[in-house]
Every structure is written in structure tokens, then in C-alpha cells.
Amino acid sequence: MIIKRLKAIFVVRDFNGNPQYHERKNYLKGENPSGLKLELTFTDGEVMVGSTMLSYDPKRPGNFIVPADPEGNNLRVYAVSSAVKSVRQLFDNPE
Numbered sequence: 001m002i003i004k005r006l007k008a009i010f011v012v013r014d015f016n017g018n019p020q021y022h023e024r025k026n027y028l029k030g031e032n033p034s035g036l037k038l039e040l041t042f043t044d045g046e047v048m049v050g051s052t053m054l055s056y057d058p059k060r061p062g063n064f065i066v067p068a069d070p071e072g073n074n075l076r077v078y079a080v081s082s083a084v085k086s087v088r089q090l091f092d093n094p095e
Contacts, residue, residue, distance in 0.1 A: 007042055008062075009078040017073040024069035025049045027090070033066060037090040040065065042083050049090070050077065056087060 026049055027037060033051035040048045050065040057063065062080045 006080045007044065007083040008080055010074050011076040011078075013073050013075055021072070023067065023072040023074070027068050031068075033068075035066075037068075038065065039088045039090055040079055040084050041086045041088075042079075043085045044083075048077065048079070058084070058087065 025039075025047060027033070035051045035053045036056060037051050038049070038056060040050075042048070048065065049068040051068070052063055052065055054064070058081050060081060062078045065077045065079050067074045067077060
């Protein structure tokens with residue numbers, strides 16, 4: 001199956017993007033996205049922080065992630081499970 005050769009499918013705001021922009025890899029205080037907050041590490045070392053509207057299940061071929069940075073070029077990401085090395089659920093720090 002060809003999907004196993006993919007890392008992810010990115011739904012982007014703009015195909016050109018902005019190579020100078022550095023995507024935020026965390027949630028700011030008060031941001032409360034729907035679903036689980038996750039940190040994904042891909043097999044190539046890239047780290048993505050975002051949330052999943054549904055539960056994250058590594059047994060599925062992939063999972064949809066909404067990136068934490070609302071100003072970034074990626075609007076949604078379909079992360080292919082075989083390309084994800086690890087997943088960590090993020091929790092809010094108690095005040």
C-alpha cells in the first residue's frame with residue numbers, strides 16, 4: 001500500500017509557505033483545543049505538537065492532527081502511523 005511510504009499528508013494554507021516562519025511547538029496558556037493535546041515524534045526526528053479531535057489510535061493507518069500553532073501554514077495533518085516513532089499526551093500544568 002502506498003500510504004506506508006508516506007510520512008504525512010499536510011493540508012496547507014498556502015503552497016508556497018514561509019520558509020522564514022518557525023512554527024510554535026507548544027500551547028500558550030489559556031489555549032484549550034478540542035480533543036487530546038499530543039506531541040508526535042516522526043521516525044525522521046521531526047516533532048509536531050497538536051491536538052486530535054478523535055482519540056489517537058496507532059493501530060489506524062493514520063490520525064488527523066490540528067497543529068498547535070494557528071498561524072502556521074499547516075491547517076490539518078494526517079500523520080501516517082508507520083512514520084510516527086512516539087506519541088506523548090500533553091497535560092496542562094496545574095497552577
